[in-house]
Amino acid sequence: MINDLLKVISEAEIFQIVLFLVLLTLILIQIISKIVFFVQILRRKKTIKGEGQSPVSLLMAVRNEENNLSEKLPHLLELDQDNYEVVVVDDFSQDNTLSVLGRLKKENSKLKVSVLNQETRFSIKLSQNIALKSAKNDWVLFVPPSIAQSQDNWLKNISNSVAENLDVIVNYSNVCKNGKFFNKLYRIETFLLYLKSMKYSLAGVPIVYFENNVVFRKDKYFGLGGYGKKIKEPFANLELLINRFLSKKKFNIVLNNETSIRFSEKVTRHDYFDLMRKSFRIEQHLSYSKRVLINLSSGLKLITLPLAIAVIFLFIDVWLFISAGVGLLLILHLLIIKTMQNRLNERKIFITSLVYELIMPYYKLVFRRRFNGKIRRQNGRAKFKII
Numbered sequence: 001m002i003n004d005l006l007k008v009i010s011e012a013e014i015f016q017i018v019l020f021l022v023l024l025t026l027i028l029i030q031i032i033s034k035i036v037f038f039v040q041i042l043r044r045k046k047t048i049k050g051e052g053q054s055p056v057s058l059l060m061a062v063r064n065e066e067n068n069l070s071e072k073l074p075h076l077l078e079l080d081q082d083n084y085e086v087v088v089v090d091d092f093s094q095d096n097t098l099s100v101l102g103r104l105k106k107e108n109s110k111l112k113v114s115v116l117n118q119e120t121r122f123s124i125k126l127s128q129n130i131a132l133k134s135a136k137n138d139w140v141l142f143v144p145p146s147i148a149q150s151q152d153n154w155l156k157n158i159s160n161s162v163a164e165n166l167d168v169i170v171n172y173s174n175v176c177k178n179g180k181f182f183n184k185l186y187r188i189e190t191f192l193l194y195l196k197s198m199k200y201s202l203a204g205v206p207i208v209y210f211e212n213n214v215v216f217r218k219d220k221y222f223g224l225g226g227y228g229k230k231i232k233e234p235f236a237n238l239e240l241l242i243n244r245f246l247s248k249k250k251f252n253i254v255l256n257n258e259t260s261i262r263f264s265e266k267v268t269r270h271d272y273f274d275l276m277r278k279s280f281r282i283e284q285h286l287s288y289s290k291r292v293l294i295n296l297s298s299g300l301k302l303i304t305l306p307l308a309i310a311v312i313f314l315f316i317d318v319w320l321f322i323s324a325g326v327g328l329l330l331i332l333h334l335l336i337i338k339t340m341q342n343r344l345n346e347r348k349i350f351i352t353s354l355v356y357e358l359i360m361p362y363y364k365l366v367f368r369r370r371f372n373g374k375i376r377r378q379n380g381r382a383k384f385k386i387i
Helices: 002-010 014-043 066-076 097-107 123-134 154-161 181-202 218-223 228-232 238-245 269-284 288-314 316-344 350-386
Strands: 056-062 084-091 111-116 139-142 147-150 168-170 173-175 214-217 251-253 261-263
Touching (some): 014 181, 014 316, 056 066, 056 123, 066 084, 066 097, 066 147, 084 123, 097 111, 123 139, 123 218, 181 269, 181 288, 181 316, 214 218, 218 238, 238 269, 269 288, 288 350
Parallel strands (some): 056 084, 084 111, 173 261
Antiparallel strands (some): 139 214, 147 261
16 A cells, blocks of 8 residues: 555645645654544543542622522522532622522522622622632632533532542533523534643643633632733623633543532523624633644644545545545544533434534634624724724
């Protein structure tokens, strides 16, 4: 087979050889990367043991959530765990949220309630700041008011994973499945972002795309002085700050279902596209070196398939060798996706996630350019008004 390949190359034109070697290099780089990542996943322990039961404060910033709080909060207040508290900040609700919180507070001493008494443009970030100031424990964890599914020992497992040598521990979270179209797209995008975070984190370049179910030391937040200028960012919240104090030596990302949560929310088209916008903005706020790494990795994926098709079209004699390389790349990717989905108990999105990954990177390229252009125009108008 190698002799046949050498014979074909010896008879080819220079430009054909160059294209073939470029494609071969791209495929080999990705194969090696995926093998390393897959081995890291297999070696990853399903459970993480820290230094015992560390107290954790569960935090919520809520607005008009009386139904979710009535249904979900009592369960959070009755977890099989002693050394924890639940801090809820009401973000100027117009329904009966405060009444529900007042009733539950009387029934359970673990609940602490604070209130934001006026409407502001950045109220969600201000509410989070109040919650962090109100927390008595060193370790904090934000959860959505719509939290619907968690393992029986979810918080206990998280408390056990806390260690003195860590600052941040990322755990999986996603919406509950309901069979709706945009719900499935949202679940797939969330899963793939977690996979992306896992890949870079295991490579020593930690990145966080979500704030929910991420336990961290609150003093790291205040060490940065809070949100500061990032309070004006409309598409992301605590992720912006967590990514600033992340350190590869004091960071862990968990790959199991024991510390994961699901939340029950109606996902609309707007929610799905906002999730993509959020990931774009989070990456925009990363350090220059991380942005370069992400862009290089994304660029490799984007050009491999079109280049493979072009080389086969122009150099048909090597189609078998190219197909073998692309096939191996696909098999490794299938193994990674399936292993991750099994570990996280993320079912019934295997085939759709593969189709999604094949198509969406090209759509995202266009969507991101349009979105970034819109952001630049808005920033330009803002500067013009200031002048």
